Amino acid sequence: MSKNPEFVKFDKVDKSYDGKVLVVKDLQLDIAEGEFxxxxxxxxxxxxxxxxxxxxxETPTNGEILLDxxxxxxxPPHKRGIGMVFQNYALFPHMTVYENLAFPLRVRKIEKDxxxxxxxxxxxxxxxxxxxxxxxxxxxxxxxxxxxVARALVFDPAVVLMDEPLGALxxxxxxxxxxxxxxIHESIGVTVVYVTHDQxxxxxxxxxxxxxxxxxxQQLSNPAELYEKPVNSFxxxxxxxxxxxxxxxxxxxxxxxxxxxxxxxxxSNAISVKxxxxxxxxxxxxxxxxxxxxxxMDNMFSxxxxxxxxxxxxxxxxxxxLGNPEFILKVPNSTSNLELKVSxxxxxxxxxxxxxxxxxx
Amino acid sequence: MSSETxxxxxxxxxxxxxxxxxxxxxNKIRAFLLVAPLLLFLFITYVFPIGEMFTRSVDDKMxxxxxxxxxxxxxxxDGKELPSEEVFAGFYSDYKVLIENxxxxxxxxxxxKEKNGFNSITKKLMRQIKRNKIDENQSxxxxxxxxxxxxRDVEYWQAIKRTAPPYTxxxxxxxxxxxxxxxxxxxxxxxxxxxxxxxxxxxxEIALFxxxxxxLMGYPIAHLLATLPMKxxxxxxxxxxxxxxxxxxxxTASWMILLQQQGxxxxxxxxxxxxxxxxxxxxxxxxxxxxVAMTQILLPFMVLPLYSVMKTISPSLMRxxxxxxxxxxxxxxxxxxxxxxxxxxxxxxxxxxxxxxxYITPALVGGASGTLISNQIAYxxxxxxxxxxxxxxxxxxxxxxxxIYWIYNKLVGVDNIKLG
Numbered sequence: 001m002s003k004n005p006e007f008v009k010f011d012k013v014d015k016s017y018d019g020k021v022l023v024v025k026d027l028q029l030d031i032a033e034g035e036f037x038x039x040x041x042x043x044x045x046x047x048x049x050x051x052x053x054x055x056x057x058e059t060p061t062n063g064e065i066l067l068d069x070x071x072x073x074x075x076p077p078h079k080r081g082i083g084m085v086f087q088n089y090a091l092f093p094h095m096t097v098y099e100n101l102a103f104p105l106r107v108r109k110i111e112k113d114x115x116x117x118x119x120x121x122x123x124x125x126x127x128x129x130x131x132x133x134x135x136x137x138x139x140x141x142x143x144x145x146x147x148x149v150a151r152a153l154v155f156d157p158a159v160v161l162m163d164e165p166l167g168a169l170x171x172x173x174x175x176x177x178x179x180x181x182x183x184i185h186e187s188i189g190v191t192v193v194y195v196t197h198d199q200x201x202x203x204x205x206x207x208x209x210x211x212x213x214x215x216x217x218q219q220l221s222n223p224a225e226l227y228e229k230p231v232n233s234f235x236x237x238x239x240x241x242x243x244x245x246x247x248x249x250x251x252x253x254x255x256x257x258x259x260x261x262x263x264x265x266x267x268s269n270a271i272s273v274k275x276x277x278x279x280x281x282x283x284x285x286x287x288x289x290x291x292x293x294x295x296x297m298d299n300m301f302s303x304x305x306x307x308x309x310x311x312x313x314x315x316x317x318x319x320x321x322l323g324n325p326e327f328i329l330k331v332p333n334s335t336s337n338l339e340l341k342v343s344x345x346x347x348x349x350x351x352x353x354x355x356x357x358x359x360x361x
Numbered sequence: 362m363s364s365e366t367x368x369x370x371x372x373x374x375x376x377x378x379x380x381x382x383x384x385x386x387x388n389k390i391r392a393f394l395l396v397a398p399l400l401l402f403l404f405i406t407y408v409f410p411i412g413e414m415f416t417r418s419v420d421d422k423m424x425x426x427x428x429x430x431x432x433x434x435x436x437x438x439d440g441k442e443l444p445s446e447e448v449f450a451g452f453y454s455d456y457k458v459l460i461e462n463x464x465x466x467x468x469x470x471x472x473x474k475e476k477n478g479f480n481s482i483t484k485k486l487m488r489q490i491k492r493n494k495i496d497e498n499q500s501x502x503x504x505x506x507x508x509x510x511x512x513r514d515v516e517y518w519q520a521i522k523r524t525a526p527p528y529t530x531x532x533x534x535x536x537x538x539x540x541x542x543x544x545x546x547x548x549x550x551x552x553x554x555x556x557x558x559x560x561x562x563x564x565x566e567i568a569l570f571x572x573x574x575x576x577l578m579g580y581p582i583a584h585l586l587a588t589l590p591m592k593x594x595x596x597x598x599x600x601x602x603x604x605x606x607x608x609x610x611x612x613t614a615s616w617m618i619l620l621q622q623q624g625x626x627x628x629x630x631x632x633x634x635x636x637x638x639x640x641x642x643x644x645x646x647x648x649x650x651x652x653v654a655m656t657q658i659l660l661p662f663m664v665l666p667l668y669s670v671m672k673t674i675s676p677s678l679m680r681x682x683x684x685x686x687x688x689x690x691x692x693x694x695x696x697x698x699x700x701x702x703x704x705x706x707x708x709x710x711x712x713x714x715x716x717x718x719x720y721i722t723p724a725l726v727g728g729a730s731g732t733l734i735s736n737q738i739a740y741x742x743x744x745x746x747x748x749x750x751x752x753x754x755x756x757x758x759x760x761x762x763x764x765i766y767w768i769y770n771k772l773v774g775v776d777n778i779k780l781g
Binding site: 057078 | 677692
């Protein structure tokens with residue numbers, strides 16, 4: 001396995017459209033061969049711009065993009081050999097499914113027999129055999145999406161870019177397509193760069209996720225680490241649910257710290273705080289805090305239940321805790337023999353290694 | 362309950378279809394009343410005039426009404442030898458009535474169109490009748506034949522017989538430089554007098570080239586309009602529409618100022634030294650003038666349908682074409698261009714149909730070699746007052762347009778036209 005860990009490399013890339021605002025700032029990103037990497041971020045965070053620069057539709061204002069060691073900034077899009085799946089599929093409406101898939105092969109002057117073989121293979125990959133003569137307008141959204149994926153893969157590109165390809169599908173179809181794309185990626189081992197603003201989509205599909213905000217990569221890591229160990233409060237906020245306490249570091253030793261809130265002191269992991277007196281936001285995932293814990297936990301406080309919302313598989317409990325009226329708890333319904341009532345006082349505990357003291361919001 | 366043969370009833374027991382009709386009836390009547398004024402308007406301004414034009418173009422009742430007894434007598438005549446006494450007598454009594462009504466001159470003019478020489482012999486006959494030289498108790502045939510030798514010529518009587526039917530296609534034949542020969546067959550006009558056929562061909566040629574020029578100029582403009590950022594495209598749109606809002610006459614007149622021999626364009630050519638001052642090319646009162654002015658005037662009709670179609674083509678399609686490996690040209694030719702065909706069809710059809718009936722511009726800048734069939738129609742409407750001929754040519758033009766529309770429908774399909 002001699003896979004190139006720097007198959008795609010963004011080297012100090014800046015991008016500005018108007019010469020006043022940088023939409024991408026000093027982007028440094030390496031993508032390994034065969035990796036499924038997702039660029040995740042709110043709209044306007046620069047993720048689509050990065051994709052367009054990679055595809056060749058935008059030029060970096062500064063810095064270089066390298067593909068397999070070669071600088072590609074000056075190569076026009078049609079010579080890059082990068083497949084792309086567009087947000088609205090961009091299927092050619094005047095061509096049949098077969099012609100759509102054959103298009104990239106025909107422009108490469110491939111023999112007719114070979115084209116037939118490749119188109120057939122690509123269609124079977126997305127289980128759409130027998131749809132060759134249909135027009136895109138006669139297909140459902142999900143089928144169009146699959147054709148678009150097949151078309152981006154049919155000419156065996158080294159990299160496939162996907163720009164929010166599932167945005168237009170309904171929830172169920174979107175979920176099944178997520179698995180389908182993931183499986184296709186696993187079976188053919190192509191490098192995929194995927195752009196989305198949907199965090200659950202990113203967590204489901206990717207090997208690694210680059211969280212974009214404000215033109216910068218905030219964190220680049222695998223889904224588990226991104227969720228469990230966010231490096232700053234933006235990531236903690238953006239990925240999954242998050243309880244926060246704003247306070248000031250009152251004591252720090254090693255990777256542990258004490259954070260002084262207005263009316264109490266909590267123990268936490270010190271992530272981005274270095275010294276006493278720093279302002280900080282402590283982040284805690286809702287499922288890590290327990291109600292009336294049976295074992296000993298190093299943070300134990302009591303709060304008043306403000307709201308109980310039934311969610312099917314779990315119940316969300318909103319508690320006013322330590323001056324934070326938005327503290328959320330997730331209680332699995334199987335064990336909810338606890339009779340949770342609004343305005344009831346309950347004890348809540350969590351371990352300090354689950355709490356992370358991050359940069360102040 | 363779900364059996365198909367069983368009639369479906371409403372909860373009140375009325376058959377569903379009846380109930381539905383009843384419920385919709387009011388709406389249908391209301392809808393019809395809403396469109397009724399428009400329907401009436403269309404009928405009065407469109408269907409009725411065209412019908413009127415058609416009857417006028419084939420109408421030939423004038424002589425039929427003037428010579429009723431003659432034609433009645435002629436029914437028995439074989440048309441080969443001189444007609445019998447009855448025909449002559451019929452003609453004599455018809456002609457006397459005309460003289461009393463003082464409309465005999467029209468007959469002479471009309472018959473003269475049918476055959477040269479009628480004017481003088483009818484006048485001569487009139488004078489004889491007025492002087493009471495014709496004795497009604499003797500053979501009228503002998504007496505009329507004595508008035509002038511042409512009355513003894515069977516060809517003149519044949520010409521009268523040809524005018525008998527109340528309807529004639531002669532005007533249509535004339536529009537194609539043909540006529541009914543003496544024996545009733547269709548003959549061609551002498552080669553040096555065939556002006557209409559030249560005009561038809563020239564009209565087609567100019568309309569075709571104007572359409573091509575408009576397409577070549579309009580396509581890039583429409584593409585720019587559809588792809589430029591809003592603030593530039595709005596400005597460009599105004600540039601396209603501004604001439605559109607200016608009076609046709611003003612625009613044509615400004616082309617006259619530009620194109621005449623001492624005009625702006627020629628001055629410019631002389632200034633930069635392309636042409637010599639004493640050898641200025643004629644760009645007006647010929648085809649060049651017609652081409653230039655008509656192309657400019659009809660350009661918006663090409664740009665607007667193209668623009669509206671191009672606006673709907675997602676820019677990601679071109680990107681997809683490029684990212685899949687097509688060069689910019691291939692992506693344009695295989696992806697973008699085929700998607701604009703409905704707009705091209707609409708624009709070309711619109712420009713061609715407008716161009717084929719164009720009147721003012723060729724009349725002003727066309728000169729002798731740049732005028733079109735519509736100028737000829739106008740000439741007959743205003744100068745010769747031969748309205749039936751003008752109607753016939755107008756209808757020929759209209760049917761030509763319908764044929765083009767039909768061909769277009771076969772080739773491209775009218776459903777594919779997009780005007781916006």
